[in-house]
Amino acid sequence: MATKTKYVDREVPQISLHNFEDRIDEISSQICTAAEDVGFFGIVNHGLSEEGVQSMFDVSESFFSLPDSTKATVPWSPQNVGWEKMSQVRPSTGEADTKESYQLQFGENMANTWISKEELPEFKDKSLEFMHRVQGISEQIMICLARGLGFHDDYFVKYHDVSRPDAQSTLRLLHYYETPKTNDDIVRHRAGAHVDWGFLTLLFQRAGQSGLEICPGREVVTEFGLGDEWTKIEFEPGVIVCNIGDLLMSWSDDRFKSTYHRVKAPCEEGDYFGERYSIAFFNQPVKEAVIQGPKKKYPAVMGEEFNRAAMARNFGRLQEKLRANEGEKAVEQRLKSGSAVVAAAA
Numbered sequence: 001m002a003t004k005t006k007y008v009d010r011e012v013p014q015i016s017l018h019n020f021e022d023r024i025d026e027i028s029s030q031i032c033t034a035a036e037d038v039g040f041f042g043i044v045n046h047g048l049s050e051e052g053v054q055s056m057f058d059v060s061e062s063f064f065s066l067p068d069s070t071k072a073t074v075p076w077s078p079q080n081v082g083w084e085k086m087s088q089v090r091p092s093t094g095e096a097d098t099k100e101s102y103q104l105q106f107g108e109n110m111a112n113t114w115i116s117k118e119e120l121p122e123f124k125d126k127s128l129e130f131m132h133r134v135q136g137i138s139e140q141i142m143i144c145l146a147r148g149l150g151f152h153d154d155y156f157v158k159y160h161d162v163s164r165p166d167a168q169s170t171l172r173l174l175h176y177y178e179t180p181k182t183n184d185d186i187v188r189h190r191a192g193a194h195v196d197w198g199f200l201t202l203l204f205q206r207a208g209q210s211g212l213e214i215c216p217g218r219e220v221v222t223e224f225g226l227g228d229e230w231t232k233i234e235f236e237p238g239v240i241v242c243n244i245g246d247l248l249m250s251w252s253d254d255r256f257k258s259t260y261h262r263v264k265a266p267c268e269e270g271d272y273f274g275e276r277y278s279i280a281f282f283n284q285p286v287k288e289a290v291i292q293g294p295k296k297k298y299p300a301v302m303g304e305e306f307n308r309a310a311m312a313r314n315f316g317r318l319q320e321k322l323r324a325n326e327g328e329k330a331v332e333q334r335l336k337s338g339s340a341v342v343a344a345a346a
């Protein structure tokens, strides 16, 4: 039987964005303190209505309700866009998450990866509208983070400009399947313990669909995120859960913390076993961004390279499968043209 999870109460600060222009210094200091201490914080009074968020969840559900064969018309690709199912292997677990996700971007990476208007007429427009709203909130937070690090106000905003064709910020619609209540000792990961690789994540949850947990303090975390003390982050209306990703951790010379979190594999009394929908917005820099902290603790890295390395860590197995499929197709092609015989003889 799975060991009993240790839980501990930790304060995850809630920060209000109301009256942003007038309160910018106070908000900056609250955000930077939270980013240094916990790496997670809630944002309230951000201007996005609860109805607006729930209607995006309806849009998400309309996609996931399609048959797999239809969703497969917009497959995941290494630009980190598209639909995948049961294929993200977290480095901490070595096993695929039991979930499906559909990732959407603003720019050229997204070409041909929008579900067709024939299938879901309003999907693209509604998603983009939501993405732009969340981008606006992210930009306010970016200004605060830039101030805290001594950069000029629009420093991070410019590097995350979603009007550029090479924009890489991603809205990820997530759907975790219902977990069977069995005694078979198989751990069905939902989102295995991980840190986000991007800059800053904004997460939306749905009432009654628990599971998100955090475990701050990387130095005390075991490699597998086991045996640690977790804190539950429950849904609260009007609250956007924000967390710092690895990219901002290195961009701040480790001042801001990228915190371990997971969606727990339900296994104990009181866990939530039902299906879960969530929506994450990953702020990720444009491909040409040059990433280096004010103290230059780490060598400069380009935005494109940073994403490529993260893809290899998280989707390596899926990429291999895609490459193998490509290989099979190429062999078929050669067989048809007769060139395989030459290749085999060589």
Ligand SMILES: O=C(O)CCC(=O)C(=O)O
Residues within 6 Å of the ligand: 172, 174, 191, 196, 203, 212, 261, 262, 263, 278, 279, 280
């Ligand atoms: O679904 C969630 O609540 C969390 C998802 C997450 O952490 C991720 O996709 O990085």
Ligand SMILES: [Fe+2]
Residues within 6 Å of the ligand: 194, 195, 196, 261
């Ligand atoms: Fe995450």
